[in-house]
Amino acid sequence: MSSSEKSLQLWDGELMISPFGTPLNPEQAAATIDRDSPLILEASAGAGKTLVLVERFVRDVLEGGSDGVPLECEQILAITFTRKAAAELRGRIRRRFAQLAPGNARARDAVSQLDSAWISTIDSFCARLLRRHALLVGIDPSFELIDEIELRIHRRHAFRAAADRLSTGEDSAQALDLLAADGFDNVMKEIDGVYEKLRSAGQAQPRLPVLDDSQDPQQWTRLLDRLLVAYGEEYSALKRADGGCDFADVVFATRDLLTNHPTIAASYRERFKRVLIDEFQDTNRLQLELFDALGVPSRFQVGDPLQSIYGFRNADLDVFMELAADYEQRGQKRRLTTNYRSRPEILRAINAGLSEIHVPSGIEWAPIEGGNEEHAQGPLPLVELLFTDKGLWEDAELSADGAEARLVASRIKQLIDSGEATSGEIVILMEARTKMGNFRSELERLGIEAVADGGEDWWNRIELVDLMAQLRLLTNRADEEALLGALRSPLCGISLDALALLGAQKLDDRGLSLWQAFEIASGDQIEGGSKLAALDDGDRLRLRNFRSMLSAWEVEADRLGVGAMLERVVADSGYVSL
Known part of the structure; x- marks a missing residue:
């Protein structure tokens, strides 16, 4: 690359230029310039950590390190923790190369090479290595x-x-x-x-x-x-x-592959000149052992310990804190502290609140600085801090989370009733999806419609409970809880009276299982003196139809995966239309 290209596209005199045509701030520039040495970056929310990740990747491909030798896209391993985040990171890197492509041949080439770049989740990276060395590890490469x-x-x-x-x-x-x-x-x-x-x-x-x-x-x-x-x-x-494995299995197998076969580990150390790890606060010790076994000297890790509340896949914050302390002693730790995402009024409220709240041991709390001047213009947003009265919520026999949800729901009701906002203009953000059930219940109690985006209570929705019961029944006829759930669900849909008769038949005929009672009830020969003789024609028909579908599903259960089996159950039973 010529000096004129470098000056035009990445630099303005001595200032590094961001994709937005503005200089990187000093913290961002410091985290971007030194790419040869190991580095850990502690970045608060909205401070531009992804920008730094993208710039490090792009500048390594266009400029190289201190030796001035540019890298190929495939020489950089970039790891993040969800497939969505990996796709977004690849997309941002691609857009940055495209932005720099006019007049820059390497940037143009990089756009087309990016599809084969190693930008992925940990499990996808591990699976890629394991399939390459499946025979050595002793696994089926099609796992x-x-x-x-x-x-x-x-x-x-x-x-x-x-x-x-x-x-x-x-x-x-x-x-x-x-x-x-x-x-x-x-x-x-x-x-x-x-x-x-x-x-x-x-x-x-x-x-x-x-x-x-x-x-x-x-x-x-x-x-x-x-x-x-x-x-x-x-x-x-x-x-x-x-014939499969879970997330931890592939990490264990890859760690052991690299640990037990030094020549293979050395080949990947030679391949990867850089390792970039996003959301490092979500790392656990097993994953750190994997990265250590890989042994690439130039390893860049970025994360925010204050976001460790999410506990993603058994994340261990001590891993981040111990490594950060070690890197800091060697002068290999940087921070990003300027927030470009939130309005100044929001940041002032957060600073005022968090300065009085105990943060986890070892985490240094510093006030968040605002960096977006555009947010300072226009009408000021109102920041309210709502506090629950412990005595009141204890009297109402509410949990702390329940009291919080009731207070917020009441305030939302006031806003809607006063005309200050409509329900569609209000969003509730929370640190854990497990709280969504409380909020939705309180809003519904006040007659306010709400839509929850996922959440732990999603698994408790009746549709999921019904389908999970059906899957359990297909794997174990003796699971009476699953059989009862499937019979009462729209998949079969018998009446409560019919369920009671099945139970009575089981008690009447000692040694009879609920499944056997179901088989009798769904057959054509019910003895006159049997409790099941009292079944009405509608319940008998529903039982026979369900038994017929169940027989067909059992034949397919061993051949189809869970996803395909669920599709078959839904299609055959018409569950969605029900």
């Missing part, structure tokens, strides 16, 4: 990542199998006591949480630490450890039988 719905089903079946193993072994009494005291679902949730937490910390086969004192801790620790190990074994077996 697939199992989708989350199917993994949920596997986890439930794995825990049930693990609990059954313990309930019939030497610890059967204690195991049954544990499940009875805490409940099957609660114990399953805790065991699965510990299992995933330990795997994200780098344990391929999680085990519990041994306790030393308190009232007979060894007995309970051994029991929980055996339950954890059995759960891991059953879960792994189900994934193997499915």
